[in-house]
Each structure stands twice: as structure tokens, then as C-alpha cells.
Amino acid sequence: xxxxxxxxxxxxxxxxxxxxxxxxxxxxxxxxxxxxxxxxxxxxxxxxxxxxxxxxxxxxxxxxxxxxxxxxxxxxxxxxxxxxxxxxxxxxxxxxxxxxxxxxxxxxxxxxxxxxxxxxxxxxxxxxxxxxxxxxxxxxxxxxxxxxxxxxxxxxxxxxxxxxxxxxxxxxxxxxxxxxxxxxxxxxxxxxxxxxxxxxxxxxxxxxxxxxxxxxxxxxxxxxxxxxxxx
Numbered sequence: 001x002x003x004x005x006x007x008x009x010x011x012x013x014x015x016x017x018x019x020x021x022x023x024x025x026x027x028x029x030x031x032x033x034x035x036x037x038x039x040x041x042x043x044x045x046x047x048x049x050x051x052x053x054x055x056x057x058x059x060x061x062x063x064x065x066x067x068x069x070x071x072x073x074x075x076x077x078x079x080x081x082x083x084x085x086x087x088x089x090x091x092x093x094x095x096x097x098x099x100x101x102x103x104x105x106x107x108x109x110x111x112x113x114x115x116x117x118x119x120x121x122x123x124x125x126x127x128x129x130x131x132x133x134x135x136x137x138x139x140x141x142x143x144x145x146x147x148x149x150x151x152x153x154x155x156x157x158x159x160x161x162x163x164x165x166x167x168x169x170x171x172x173x174x175x176x177x178x179x180x181x182x183x184x185x186x187x188x189x190x191x192x193x194x195x196x197x198x199x200x201x202x203x204x205x206x207x208x209x210x211x212x213x214x215x216x217x218x219x220x221x222x223x224x225x226x227x228x229x230x231x
Contacts, residue, residue: 001027007112011038021044022047022066037075040068043085057094058089063104076113079106079149082123088196095132098125107196114151117144126192128199136163136210145189145207147199155210159217163210164189166202177213185209 002021006014006051014030018040019030026047033039037056040049044064050071051059057075060068063082070078073091080099089097092110097159099115101123111129118134118141136144137159149167156173162185163176172178186204 001025001029003029003031004041006030006032006036007036011036014039015041018043018049019045022049035073035075040178043068053125054091060128063087073110078108079104082106092129093127097127098123101125107198109198117142120144123213124192126198127195130167134168134173136161136176139163143188145192147193149201155212157216158210158212164207165210166199166207169208169210172210175213175216176210179209179211181207 001024004017014036018028020043028049030051033051033053033055035054035056038058039055040060041058042062043066046065048067050069052071054072055070055074055118057077059074059078061080063085065084068087068091074089074093076094077092077096077099079087082101082104084103086105089108093108093112095113096115096118097112098106098117100119102121103123105124107126111126112127112131114132115134115137116131118137118191120139123140124143126145128147130148131146131150134153134156136155138229139155142161144163146165150165152171153173153174154169155163171211189204
């Protein structure tokens with residue numbers, strides 16, 4: 001296991017050391033991150049990276065292949081644009097967690113700020129606590145699980161994807177509607193929440209499912225090429 005102490009190092013030096021550590025051993029522990037910004041951005045090598053402490057904004061942005069664990073809180077846009085791999089945050093996340101992700105899995109055991117999951121294009125986000133306003137905004141694909149309450153304008157203007165909420169929804173966003181859960185939905189919820197031990201492993205039946213009402217589509221689903229490009 002490669003250990004990196006952030007004390008006295010620049011962000012560039014830390015990120016280069018993370019990349020080198022993954023290439024050498026596949027397991028990296030980053031000590032004393034001290035809420036620095038842009039740590040672990042652009043990781044594209046298999047392995048595991050553990051941040052022991054709070055991190056700043058854009059941690060593990062553009063992640064590919066690796067598994068990241070944050071033993072603390074994180075700033076804005078954790079995991080933004082991630083393609084694959086996983087991020088598990090054991091504290092709270094600020095605004096825009098998981099923004100524009102295309103794949104992979106983001107788990108936040110605490111609460112998350114506004115615009116969590118904004119412009120999701122794939123992947124899975126699980127929040128153990130609450131999310132703030134406009135979370136799931138213009139969601140285009142993927143799965144978004146919220147074990148607590150939501151702020152206003154949940155899933156506003158979403159095109160596709162599915163949102164599951166256990167707690168109170170302050171306000172549905174434009175064209176976001178509730179629908180019945182399927183057996184597959186319930187099995188998926190049970191598997192994920194049990195695997196990651198989120199929020200005391202709540203029962204799938206306690207969630208509400210939110211999808212797009214599809215009244216805001218401005219293109220024809222019959223034109224496959226336009227549909228494919230949009231998503």
C-alpha cells in the first residue's frame with residue numbers, strides 16, 4: 001500500500017503521486033488532505049484510493065476504473081463527469097455532487113447539497129440523508145436514490161432515468177411524476193442499500209419512484225438518431 005502525506009505538497013504533486021501509486025501497487029492512502037481542492041481528478045487506473053479526512057471541491061472528478069473512499073466530508077461537485085468506478089463518501093457532500101456523471105456509482109452516507117445529480121447521463125447516485133433544491137435537474141439517464149428528504153424542484157425537467165425517495169418531497173419539479181415501482185426496482189434497491197449499508201438499510205417499499213412525465217420532449221422519439229444523440 002502506498003501512503004501519501006499531503007503536508008507541504010501542491011495539488012499537482014499529490015495527484016501525480018496518486019497516479020504513480022496506483023500504477024505501482026493499486027492501493028493508495030492519502031493522509032492529511034486538509035480540504036484541498038481538485039484531489040484525485042482524472043484518475044483512470046484500476047485500484048483503490050482512500051482519502052483520510054475532508055476534501056475540497058471536484059474530488060475524484062472524471063473518475064474512471066478506480067474505487068475512491070472519502071473518510072470525511074467533501075466540497076462541490078464530488079465525482080463530476082465520472083465515467084466508471086465508485087466513490088463512497090462517509091460524511092456530507094456540498095452542491096452538485098455527481099454532476100453530469102455518465103457511469104459508475106457515487107454513495108454519500110450523509111446529506112448532499114443543492115443540484116445533486118444535476119444533468120446525470122448514467123450511473124447511480126445514492127444519498128443516505130437529505131438532498132437540497134433542484135437535485136436531479138435535467139436528468140437524462142441513470143438511477144438516483146435518496147434515503148432522506150428532498151428540497152424544492154426535485155427532478156425538474158428530467159428526460160429519462162429514475163429517482164427513488166424515501167422521505168418527504170418538498171416539491172416535484174416540472175414534469176416529474178410519481179409512478180409505481182416494479183419488482184426489478186425493489187430488488188435493485190434492496191441489493192444496493194444492503195451492499196453499501198446506507199441509512200440503516202431501509203425497506204424498498206418505503207420509497208417513492210419519480211420519472212419523467214415526458215411532456216417536455218422537444219424531439220420525436222420516432223427519430224432514433226435524434227433520440228440517441230440527446231441521451
